[in-house]
Amino acid sequence: xxxxxxxxxELPTTLEIAWQALTDPDxxxxxxxxxxxxxxxxxxxxSFQIGDETRSGWVEEMSPPDEQxxxxxxxxxxxxxxxxxxxxxxxxxxxxxxxLLRVVETRPLDVLDLVGTPLPGHGGTTFGPALIAA
Amino acid sequence: xxxxxxGAVFSALADPTRRRLLSAISAHPATATELAGELPxxxxxxxxxxxxxxxxxxxxxEREGRDVRYRVTPEPLSDAVTWLAEVGGEWDTxxxxxRSSLSE
Numbered sequence: 001x002x003x004x005x006x007x008x009x010e011l012p013t014t015l016e017i018a019w020q021a022l023t024d025p026d027x028x029x030x031x032x033x034x035x036x037x038x039x040x041x042x043x044x045x046x047s048f049q050i051g052d053e054t055r056s057g058w059v060e061e062m063s064p065p066d067e068q069x070x071x072x073x074x075x076x077x078x079x080x081x082x083x084x085x086x087x088x089x090x091x092x093x094x095x096x097x098x099x100l101l102r103v104v105e106t107r108p109l110d111v112l113d114l115v116g117t118p119l120p121g122h123g124g125t126t127f128g129p130a131l132i133a134a
Numbered sequence: 135x136x137x138x139x140x141g142a143v144f145s146a147l148a149d150p151t152r153r154r155l156l157s158a159i160s161a162h163p164a165t166a167t168e169l170a171g172e173l174p175x176x177x178x179x180x181x182x183x184x185x186x187x188x189x190x191x192x193x194x195x196e197r198e199g200r201d202v203r204y205r206v207t208p209e210p211l212s213d214a215v216t217w218l219a220e221v222g223g224e225w226d227t228x229x230x231x232x233r234s235s236l237s238e
Contacts (some may be wrong), residue, residue, distance in 0.1 A: 031231035033199045
């Protein structure tokens with residue numbers, strides 16, 4: 001079972017610029033967190049400073065916009081020993097200067113969910129978030 | 135989350151102001167007057183939202199002299215509800231900031 005948040009917003013911009021707003025650390029610092037470092041590849045480490053908190057995390061997926069007009073960034077983040085949650089940001093071109101952003105944040109609630117989540121990277125080893133968080 | 139046949143929990147949480155109120159109350163129990171002082175809405179509007187949240191079983195009322203103090207329902211559901219309110223509220227704030235960063 002998972003707790004799940006979903007939001008959809010239309011952004012008055014092109015798909016390319018929306019993707020930049022989601023992946024350029026300087027731009028991310030304007031809205032997602034105060035300071036961000038993010039290694040933009042699957043398994044890459046990430047850190048998010050929000051106020052006086054620092055969340056650590058890692059990138060699960062970084063897929064720039066494809067021919068179908070969809071790009072996706074998925075990452076996990078966690079604060080201290082709290083359970084990690086997964087954030088998926090998907091941008092889809094709707095019209096010339098209109099891009100739909102869909103945000104889904106999910107928090108796995110039990111161990112089976114965590115173990116069942118494969119993660120690429122980290123020297124070719126597959127870890128579940130529970131192992132990384134531990 | 136447990137099944138919620140009435141959908142009252144989800145419709146109560148569908149409103150951003152109610153999510154903010156729930157998030158504030160989960161941090162510290164409060165009266166409608168205190169909450170109205172923290173948010174840019176009238177006490178009357180706060181009371182209306184609190185009634186909706188209480189009817190959905192998310193808040194309990196405790197009489198305190200002439201006032202009523204609200205606190206988050208202390209049972210297992212409240213952890214999930216608190217997470218939905220807090221994390222949902224955070225995304226509302228972030229997406230507002232994202233939109234304004236695009237218009238600059």
